Amino acid sequence: MAKGDYLLRQGQVCRHLYFVEAGAVRGYYHSEDKEVTHWFGFEHDFITSFHSFITASAAVENIQLLEGSILWRISKPQLEALYNQHHDIERVVRIAYEKYYIRLEERFVNGQFTSPKDRYMQLLQQAPHILQRVPLQMIASYLGTTPETISRIRSRL
8 A cells, every 4th residue: 555545534434453564554633723643553563443443433533654555454344253263363452452552541641741852752762663754743743742842852862
């Protein structure tokens, strides 16, 4: 799939769980007149709009490719059939859900209790590949700040 392609647009029901073999993906929301990046996915990540996929309800987020990507997808009925045939698959998906939940909780806590500089430094330590592969505007949105603030933080390092 090509850079800029969408896997999901707000209002659609997400019908697939994806595995990223190669490439970069982001999930984002529209808030007033701006885009708010919620997450990034890279090689070996499972990605989806989890709420929409699990509940079969309309998604509130968009999922867009940031790079040309190779993705594998499975529908919920296909996944459930695999669960019944191969219990190890249930374990793999459960672990993916757990990782997603942990990242979500960490983002919430960091967004509430840390400064933009601390969030940037944590990103630099834990996921420097994001800083190399994602545009500054999206990184700033992900960190809950502005590109100007990120530039000031970088200039002081």
